[in-house]
Amino acid sequence: MSYSVLIVIPCYNEAETIASTLFELKEVLNNTSELKYEILVVNDCSTDNSLDIIKQAKVNYIDLPINLGIGGTVQTGYLYAQKNNFDIAVQFDGDGQHDPVYISKIVQPIIERKANVVIGSRFLNKEGFQSSFLRRLGIRYFSLLNNILVKTKILDTTSGFRALDSKAIEEVCKYYPENYPEPEVIVLFVNNKFKLLEVPVLMRARTGGVSSISGLKALFYMFKVSIGSLFLYIRLKIGQKNDNSF
Template identity: 50%
Template sequence: MDKKILVIIPCYNEEDNIVNTVENLRAVCPEVDYLVVNDCSTDRSAEILKEHHYPFLDLPVNLGIGGNVQCGYLYAVHHGYDVAVQMDGDGQHDPAYLMEIVQPVLNGECDMCIGSRFIKKEGFQTSFMRRVGIRWLSGMIHLLCGKRVLDVTSGFRATNAGMTAFFSRHYATDYPEPEAILAASLAGYHVGEAPVIMRERQGGVSSIHSFKSAYYMIKVTLALIIDRLSIRKEKGGCA
């Protein structure tokens, strides 16, 4: 393959999962580069990364998932990668489907391709309440920019060089996946989806659970509305 592909693996307290995640990626996709971004983990994640000699960034302060992934995008831009792929460190994203989201980007079919578990509805479909929340956010994004995306919270996504550069400059801090779709669409980028099969988290604890799910929904909904209003105000000011 003559295209440079970087897989960005955000890592926060993934001592139970990170080795399997990286080794599965290396076994299935040996031709791609990868970078683990350790976001000030308080467990043994950093030590494990050093022990296995995995390439990784060790952030000096905790930036959250948005800042974590944005560091990966900055790295991809500075090192001239053609495609950047976000793949979670908890084992949910199967590298066997990596090229399913990369190929549409390489073919020029879209600027960002999201791995969706809801197109064919195979594999782990997450909980009922989370599916309700995802449908709500999908509807909000469609209402705000006219773009229909089924799996708006999927962190398994590939971006071309232009989209990667955009995200290296503009990326939401907390739970950024839905906001990234809205921002990309409003900026004129083409967002697509491809069917993938996901697995349950292989170990550890999700950052979104119990009462935090309701907080997440409220926060992201408000953020999407504010983002849309901000874009409209900017366009009005330039007119």
């Protein structure tokens, strides 16, 4: 069976990195013949010249008319994947942190039907860029929170380098967290009894642009994601009880 894979790249003001990211990505994918790949950049109403660079790269893109944030941007890519019947969707950052040579590694467990969702983890082998000390503490906190809520231990809960099969794509097209979705959506996946798997990858430091999570925003991020995860967990459990009452 030949699998079709959509690479979804959310982009907001990544003019410093998106050209090199797309160039490297196309170089790697051109040398990978066993799967059918397509690149889709979702431009989240960037205010710099990211869109011009994307057009020059000659890849498929969606230019959002308003800024949706990371959740809406990524979900747009998943909706495209569902509408066009892709077997697998891979979320891939446009800031240079993700190495495209690992794409085949994170889609392989899905092809082998060992997982519905595969997360590229920088912490399994503890190699490559490990993020800052404070960020690592935050990631460990989210790992603990997920473990408490859904009894699933994911080390790199904030990793945006992940692959979804068609079942998981269908689910996130119905609902996807609005802001900072990566830790929260794990609750959704586990509740739907999807099999999650982490595979080791090497990540790199951001080569340009500015992270949206810094300073006091980091504390707000932790609070918002914690509340979002908790309320999603409660909503899903209530929904399950209502379904079982019939």
